[in-house]
Structures are given as C-alpha cells and as structure tokens.
Amino acid sequence: xxxxxxxxxxxxxxxxxxxxxxxxxxxxxxxxxxxxxxxxxxxxxxxxxxxxxxxxxxxxxxxxxxxxxxxxxxxxxxxxxxxxxxxxxxxxxxxxxxxxxxxxxxxxxxxxxxxxxxxxxxxxxxxxxxxxxxxxxxxxxxxxxxxxxxxxxxxxxxxxxxxxxxxxxxxxxxxxxxx
Numbered sequence: 001x002x003x004x005x006x007x008x009x010x011x012x013x014x015x016x017x018x019x020x021x022x023x024x025x026x027x028x029x030x031x032x033x034x035x036x037x038x039x040x041x042x043x044x045x046x047x048x049x050x051x052x053x054x055x056x057x058x059x060x061x062x063x064x065x066x067x068x069x070x071x072x073x074x075x076x077x078x079x080x081x082x083x084x085x086x087x088x089x090x091x092x093x094x095x096x097x098x099x100x101x102x103x104x105x106x107x108x109x110x111x112x113x114x115x116x117x118x119x120x121x122x123x124x125x126x127x128x129x130x131x132x133x134x135x136x137x138x139x140x141x142x143x144x145x146x147x148x149x150x151x152x153x154x155x156x157x158x159x160x161x162x163x164x165x166x167x168x169x170x171x172x173x174x175x176x177x178x179x
Contacts, residue, residue: 015086017041020107022049022077025100027107036090036113044081048099050074051083055094057101062093074098087111 015037021028023046032040042051042065052071053062064071065083076099077083087093090113097105 015039019043021045022051022097025097025103025105027095027097027105030107031110032107033110033112034087036088036111037086038111039084039086040109042083044077044079047078048076049097049105050076050099051095052098053093053095055096055106057096057098063095 016034017039018032018034018041020032020040020042022042022044025046027042034040051063051065052059052074053064054060054071059071059074061071063085064074065077066075066081068085087109090111093109093111095107095109099105
C-alpha cells in the first residue's frame with residue numbers, strides 16, 4: 001500500500017504550477033513551457049471566456065474548462081474562476097477561447113520531458129551508445145527530476161544502467177527509517 005502511495009506522489013513532489021491570466025480577449029502569457037507533471041492554472045480576471053484545447057478554433061478534446069467534458073460546447077466562465085490542468089505527456093498543446101478565438105485569443109502549452117546529456121573522456125577505446133570501453137563517463141539528467149551527476153569508471157566492455165532519483169525519494173526513505 002505504501003509503495004502505491006509513493007508511486008502516486010513522486011511525480012507531484014517536483015511539479016510546478018504556472019498561472020495564465022484570462023482577460024481582455026487574450027491569455028497572458030500566451031505561450032508557456034512546462035515540464036511533464038506540471039500544472040497550468042488559468043485565472044479569469046474578465047467575464048465570458050473559456051479554455052479549450054485545439055487549434056483553428058476547433059476542439060481536440062484533450063482538455064477544456066471547466067471540467068474537461070464536452071469541449072466543443074464548453075461553457076464560459078467569469079471573473080474569479082480558475083481552471084487547472086496537469087500535463088503528463090510531452091508535446092505541444094494549443095488552446096483557444098471559443099467566444100474570442102476569431103479575434104486571436106489563442107495560446108499554447110509546450111510540455112518538455114527530462115533530458116540526458118552525456119560527456120566523458122576516454123583513456124583508450126571508444127564511447128558509443130550503450131558501451132564504454134575504458135574511461136570515465138559523466139551523465140547529467142535535468143528536467144522534472146532534481147539534477148544529479150553520476151560518474152562511472154569501468155575497464156572492459158560494460159553495460160551501464162543509470163538511475164534517476166528525486167528529492168522526494170530521499171525524503172520518503174528518511175521518513176520510513178524514522179518510523
């Protein structure tokens with residue numbers, strides 16, 4: 001049971017919330033970039049607008065205010081309303097306001113995943129994808145996880161497996177040890 005709870009909560013620990021203002025026939029900021037697991041919150045400061053995923057003023061039914069149902073006929077919301085959506089998949093997600101779409105009230109959410117960069121110097125041999133003959137390989141992972149550096153030194157052919165840890169995992173281990 002605890003394992004399931006940990007698996008559910010880990011993506012949420014490092015997640016961010018990005019706010020988009022809905023007002024005066026525009027979204028501010030119009031375009032946002034978030035990581036997988038982040039939430040975009042649209043906040044209404046003007047009346048009679050909605051948020052509908054899609055482009056060309058046509059709903060694609062990926063998300064829409066207020067409750068992700070019947071996106072092509074989504075109702076408008078008024079000042080003081082908020083709509084939250086957590087993005088769990090990398091990609092481009094255009095959206096629009098149906099009443100003002102033809103006036104240019106459009107925006108987009110770009111969702112990026114973790115990235116890995118590899119660098120290293122070899123004493124002898126060659127560095128190719130998946131193998132290191134002799135030398136030092138340093139890997140840095142950034143994105144939704146906390147950045148960690150791993151250095152692996154090996155002699156001979158080797159298969160290298162990298163693990164990514166989040167701050168949340170360390171906190172959970174400490175909590176389990178305390179109890």
